[in-house]
Amino acid sequence: MWKVRFILLVTVACLGQPVRAQTTNELRWGGDAEGGSPFVEADPRDPSRVVGFEVEVAGLLAEGLGRTARFLQVGFTSLDAAAARGDFEVGLSGIEDSPARRSRLAVTIPYYQFREVLTVRDVDAAKFRTLDDLRGRRIATLGATLAYDLLVDAQAKLGIVPVVYEDDVHPYSDLILGRVDAVLLDYVLAERGVRRTPGLTNQSTEVAVGYYVGITAPGNTELRDRMNDILLGAMRDGRLEAIFRRWNMWNEDQPRLYARLTSGGQVEQTAAAPAPPVSGWEAAVRYLPALVRAAVVTLVLSCLSMALAVAVGVLIATGRVYGPRPVRVLLTAWVELIRGTPLLLQLFVLYFGLAVVVQLPAFVAALIGLGLNYAAYESEIYRGALEAVSIGQLDAARTLGLGERQTLVFVRGPQAFRLALPPMTNDFVALLKDSSLVSVITVVELTKETSIFAANIGSWLLPGAMCAAMYLALSLPLARFARRLERTWKR
Amino acid sequence: MTVLGVSDLGIMRGSRAVVRDASFAVSRGESVMVMGASGSGKTSVLRAIAGLEPLAAGRVVVDGVVIEPGGVPTGSLRRELYRRVGMVFQFHHLFDHLTALHNVSLAPMHVLHRSRKEAEQTAMALLERLGVAARANALPRELSGGEAQRVAIARALAMGPQLLLMDEPTASLDPARRGDLAAILRQLTDEGCALLIASHDEEFVRGCAHRVLTMAEGRISEGSPR
Numbered sequence: 044m045w046k047v048r049f050i051l052l053v054t055v056a057c058l059g060q061p062v063r064a065q066t067t068n069e070l071r072w073g074g075d076a077e078g079g080s081p082f083v084e085a086d087p088r089d090p091s092r093v094v095g096f097e098v099e100v101a102g103l104l105a106e107g108l109g110r111t112a113r114f115l116q117v118g119f120t121s122l123d124a125a126a127a128r129g130d131f132e133v134g135l136s137g138i139e140d141s142p143a144r145r146s147r148l149a150v151t152i153p154y155y156q157f158r159e160v161l162t163v164r165d166v167d168a169a170k171f172r173t174l175d176d177l178r179g180r181r182i183a184t185l186g187a188t189l190a191y192d193l194l195v196d197a198q199a200k201l202g203i204v205p206v207v208y209e210d211d212v213h214p215y216s217d218l219i220l221g222r223v224d225a226v227l228l229d230y231v232l233a234e235r236g237v238r239r240t241p242g243l244t245n246q247s248t249e250v251a252v253g254y255y256v257g258i259t260a261p262g263n264t265e266l267r268d269r270m271n272d273i274l275l276g277a278m279r280d281g282r283l284e285a286i287f288r289r290w291n292m293w294n295e296d297q298p299r300l301y302a303r304l305t306s307g308g309q310v311e312q313t314a315a316a317p318a319p320p321v322s323g324w325e326a327a328v329r330y331l332p333a334l335v336r337a338a339v340v341t342l343v344l345s346c347l348s349m350a351l352a353v354a355v356g357v358l359i360a361t362g363r364v365y366g367p368r369p370v371r372v373l374l375t376a377w378v379e380l381i382r383g384t385p386l387l388l389q390l391f392v393l394y395f396g397l398a399v400v401v402q403l404p405a406f407v408a409a410l411i412g413l414g415l416n417y418a419a420y421e422s423e424i425y426r427g428a429l430e431a432v433s434i435g436q437l438d439a440a441r442t443l444g445l446g447e448r449q450t451l452v453f454v455r456g457p458q459a460f461r462l463a464l465p466p467m468t469n470d471f472v473a474l475l476k477d478s479s480l481v482s483v484i485t486v487v488e489l490t491k492e493t494s495i496f497a498a499n500i501g502s503w504l505l506p507g508a509m510c511a512a513m514y515l516a517l518s519l520p521l522a523r524f525a526r527r528l529e530r531t532w533k534r
Numbered sequence: 535m536t537v538l539g540v541s542d543l544g545i546m547r548g549s550r551a552v553v554r555d556a557s558f559a560v561s562r563g564e565s566v567m568v569m570g571a572s573g574s575g576k577t578s579v580l581r582a583i584a585g586l587e588p589l590a591a592g593r594v595v596v597d598g599v600v601i602e603p604g605g606v607p608t609g610s611l612r613r614e615l616y617r618r619v620g621m622v623f624q625f626h627h628l629f630d631h632l633t634a635l636h637n638v639s640l641a642p643m644h645v646l647h648r649s650r651k652e653a654e655q656t657a658m659a660l661l662e663r664l665g666v667a668a669r670a671n672a673l674p675r676e677l678s679g680g681e682a683q684r685v686a687i688a689r690a691l692a693m694g695p696q697l698l699l700m701d702e703p704t705a706s707l708d709p710a711r712r713g714d715l716a717a718i719l720r721q722l723t724d725e726g727c728a729l730l731i732a733s734h735d736e737e738f739v740r741g742c743a744h745r746v747l748t749m750a751e752g753r754i755s756e757g758s759p760r
Contacts, residue, residue, distance in 0.1 A: 439627035442584050443641035443693060444616030453640060457631050532631070 070105040070112050073131035074098075075119040077210070081231065081290040082137045083114075096290040097135040100154060103282060104133065104257070107273030120187050120498045123148060126258045127502075132266060133257045137231070139189045140254040140310070143499055149267040153254030153310055154274050154283060155292070156300045157229040159190050161246040162236060164218060168244040171225055174201060180224040181206050183214035186491070187498030189253045190227045206405075206485050207495070213395060215240040217485075220398050222405075229253060231292060254300075254310055278305050323505045330496045330506070337492035338513045344409055344488060345475045345517075351414030352474070353467070356421025363422065364429050365447065374422075381419035387480055389416055394484035409481035417474050424466045428459035461532050468525035472518045489513055535562045537597055537618075537696050537728040538583065544591030545578045552578045556592070556754040558747055560697065565719060565729040567739040570749035576732035577624075579749070580699045583730070584621045585612060597696050616645070620690030624702040626682045628674035634661060634685045635670040638692050646693070653692075660688040664718060679706030680714070687718065698722065700731040704738045716742040 074083040074097055083095040093114050105112035117125045119136060126134045126148055133151075138144075140153055161182075163171045171177050174193075179202045184190040186207040194205035206223050208214045214226040215236035226236065227250060237243045259267050277283045278301040287293040303310065362374045381389070394408040403411065432455045440450040479490030487495075493510035497503045538560040545553040553575040560566045568576045581587040583594055585607040594601040599614045601607055607615050628637050638657035642648045648656070661667045664684040669677060677685065683703065690698055704712050712735075719742050723729060733739055739746060748755050 433627075435623060435625060435627035436629060438586055439621075439623065439629065439689075441586060442616060442619070442621040443689070444613055444645040445641060449644050453644060454629055454631075458629075461631060 068110050070101070070108055070110040070133065071115055071131040072101040072104075072112055073115045073117040073122060073125055073134045074101075074136035075122065076114075076116055078119060078136055079211075080235070081292060083135075096286055096292060097137070099286045099289070100257075100283075101133070101135050103277055103286070104270050104273055107276070108269065120494055123258065123498065124503055126260055129260045129263075132263070133259050133270065135255075135257050137229070137255055138258055139229075140256045141189065141192075144256075144258065147500075147502070148261055149259045149264045151257035151259075151267055152271050152274055152304055153256050153300065154278075155255040155287065156296045156310075157231055157253050157255065158249040158296070159193060159227060159251040159253060160230050160233045161248070161250060162215065162218065162226040162228070162233050162243050163224070163246065164221075165242050165244050167224070168246070172246055173248055174203065174227075174250060177225055178202055180204070181222070183208055183217060183223040183226045183485075184228055185209070185211060185214075185232075186495045188228070189251065190229065191495070192499075193251055194227060207482070207487055207491065208485055209483050211236065212239070213485075215243060216395070216398070218243060220402055222398075222402060275305055323500075323502075326496075326500045327505055327509060330492075331509075333492050334489065334496065334509060334513060337487055337489045338517065340486065341475065341478050341489040341514075342517055344406070344413070344481065344486070345471070345478050347410050348413035348417060348478070349471050349474055351410065352417035352421045352470075355415065355418035356425055359418060359422035360425035360429060361451070363426050365451070378419045378422055381416055382423075386412065386416045386477060387483060390481060390484050405481075405485045408484055409478075409486045412484075413474060413478060413481065417470060420470060421467065424463045424470070425459060428462040429455060431462055432458045461529075464525060464529055464532075468522060471521060475518055475521075476514065536560070537562050537564075538730065539595040540579075540583070540592070542592035543579065543582065543589065543594065545575070545582050545587060546590040547578075551590070552752050553582070553754075554752045556749075558754060558756075560728045560730050562696070562728055563723050563726045565723045565731070565742055565744045566747060567743035567745070568730065568732045568747045568749055568754070569734055569736070569739060570732075571734065574749040575752045575754075576734075576749050577701055579754070580621070580701055580730065580732050583697075584619055584699055585615050613645070616693065618695055619697050619699060620693055620695035621699045622683070622686045622690050622701065622703060624705055626674070626686040628677075628682055628686055628689070630674055633671050633673055634666065634677065634681075634688075637674070637685055638689045641689070642692050657688065657692055660691055661685065664688050665714075680708075680711040683707070683715070684718075691722075695727070697728045697730065700729065700733075702733055702735075703731060704733060704735045712738055 076083045076085055076093055078084070081096050083093050083097045086092040086094045098114070101112045115131045117130065122134045122136060122138060123144065125131065140150065144150055161171065161174070174197050181204045182194055183206045184194055186209070191205060191207065194203060197203040198205055211228060211232045214223065214228065217223050218226050219240055219242055226233070228236070233245045237245050257270060274283070283301070284293060284297070287297060300310070359374050359378065362370050366374065390409065390412040393412045394403060394405065397403070436454055436458065437450060440454045445453065478488055481488060482491035489510060493506045497506040500506070536559045540559070541557045543553055543556040544551060556579060568579065570576050578587060582589055583596070585601065588606050589601060589603040591603055596615060597618045599611065599618060601615070629640065632640065635654060635657050638660060639650070639653040642653040642656060643650055658667060658670060661670055664687060666681050666684045666688070669681050674682060683706065703715060707715060716738065719729060746757060748757060
């Protein structure tokens with residue numbers, strides 16, 4: 044998913060360049076419309092427009108600056124990096140205040156206070172009230188959020204297993220299915236989740252308090268200060284209250300927050316949020332164990348998926364070369380179906396779509412999804428390789444009395460395998476990288492861990508370099524091994 | 535004693551008859567050469583006897599095993615056939631991924647169910663007899679044309695055939711090697727093996743054929759082409 048978002052970000056950034064020079068009376072603000080209501084979402088009546096409380100806050104800021112607001116779509120996890128690059132002037136998308144964020148971006152004063160709450164199944168409402176009650180259990184959340192930091196903290200202390208999702212719909216549907224025992228997210232998302240999914244309860248005990256803020260490029264403090272003044276004005280004259288009332292988000296926390304801010308007070312930082320690392324190296328050292336663990340997940344998942352892909356691929360290829368016509372037609376259709384649809388979609392269907400029938404653990408779903416997807420490609424390689432073995436070799440086997448199966452096992456198969464090895468190596472390296480897609484079904488592998496790392500430190504430079512080095516460390520020895528095997532066979 | 539009997543053999547390629555009404559026999563210890571220009575149907579006759587090409591008409595009998603029109607032999611008929619007939623192809627078709635020794639021992643192990651040790655001992659003895667024992671561990675692509683042919687002969691002989699079919703055996707040999715081959719073939723016939731060889735190399739044919747058949751436009755007749 045982050046890949047898609049990254050491409051989107053780059054596209055937006057490229058498209059944004061000329062616009063920036065021409066239109067100075069626009070306030071370009073970045074947000075993620077995938078975040079949905081009440082934050083930012085495409086207007087159901089006119090999908091070319093966006094609606095949500097963030098849209099109205101942006102309008103309020105633009106009005107105060109004497110400009111018109113212009114929305115730029117940026118993936119949630121890329122908002123910090125895009126703000127730092129100056130792709131937009133202000134980012135508003137339920138962005139949480141954190142020490143790390145303050146250390147690397149110019150952050151506005153908070154304009155909304157939220158509580159992190161636990162959501163549990165109705166039957167567990169009496170049993171699971173606090174994080175302490177959930178020792179050793181699986182708790183869902185979104186990556187790169189305050190809730191995630193809280194869970195990572197609780198992982199060390201209480202043995203809680205954080206399960207990271209990329210959207211805020213599936214944590215709640217998986218909670219109902221029993222894949223997780225609770226969801227920890229901010230109150231706004233939790234309210235929405237409970238409304239959408241019957242059978243769930245939001246616990247009243249607050250786990251932590253957080254704030255939504257606007258973000259701007261680190262050097263843009265002048266604009267940030269002007270926006271702070273506008274926000275303070277809107278807190279005093281009730282315009283912010285009107286916005287949050289319209290979106291049913293107004294509660295008793297906000298007047299207290301506004302009173303504190305308008306009287307010159309500050310908000311205290313949330314205790315659970317980790318302090319920003321002092322240097323890149325410190326960050327690298329802090330995240331290295333997690334990255335290594337994630338790299339092991341990537342490697343194990345890739346090796347098992349490839350083994351499955353090879354086994355199933357051999358069966359499909361054999362069926363397509365030797366099978367009777369109905370089998371050949373069926374297998375061809377299967378291969379075309381798998382090759383013709385995105386892996387991402389297949390993973391969604393396997394994990395979320397089939398959940399009502401069979402609840403596969405995330406790792407198993409990832410293994411099956413990747414394995415079956417690659418099996419379709421492998422089968423085409425093997426079929427081509429089997430058909431490339433010369434008819435003379437088969438005639439020779441036949442005149443020696445070898446049966447069809449013996450010919451396949453002792454002559455055609457081994458020769459085809461030698462032909463298939465280079466494209467297979469290629470596919471394994473591709474699979475190693477495609478395994479990053481499984482993060483959409485909550486498996487935290489190398490790329491996902493890297494994106495969490497990057498979101499937390501607000502830069503892709505060091506995490507990207509470390510991640511690339513690990514992928515290379517995994518794929519280069521493999522390529523070398525395959526080359527040596529090829530050489531041995533060629534002699 | 536007749537090892538191979540061919541009567542009224544017809545072979546079609548699509549709607550075209552490539553062999554028509556071919557009848558001949560080969561006896562134990564006899565070396566019979568089929569001569570004829572390229573495309574005259576020599577190879578098709580050999581392939582039909584080897585069970586690689588279906589018969590359109592007539593019948594082929596190899597030491598009591600009968601091949602009749604229909605598909606190529608399958609099942610037990612096929613197994614019986616290949617205990618009696620061996621074939622050496624023009625381009626040898628040695629198994630590319632196996633050494634010379636394993637090319638020869640593969641079928642005895644998996645078709646005749648010999649132990650690996652026994653199959654490899656027999657294979658080694660055959661390679662020795664054909665003068666290529668030193669190349670036992672070489673892969674086919676490391677062999678010269680003459681060596682590859684001798685390995686291919688050893689591979690066919692390893693199944694103990696009564697009839698050996700050879701397609702253009704001199705095509706890849708220089709004159710000296712041709713003499714060696716003739717000597718090997720004479721030795722085989724002396725041991726009672728029947729040979730049916732397709733060739734258009736007149737000198738070679740004169741040197742080692744007991745009898746010559748001529749093919750032209752799909753028809754076969756006794757005697758050298760004149």
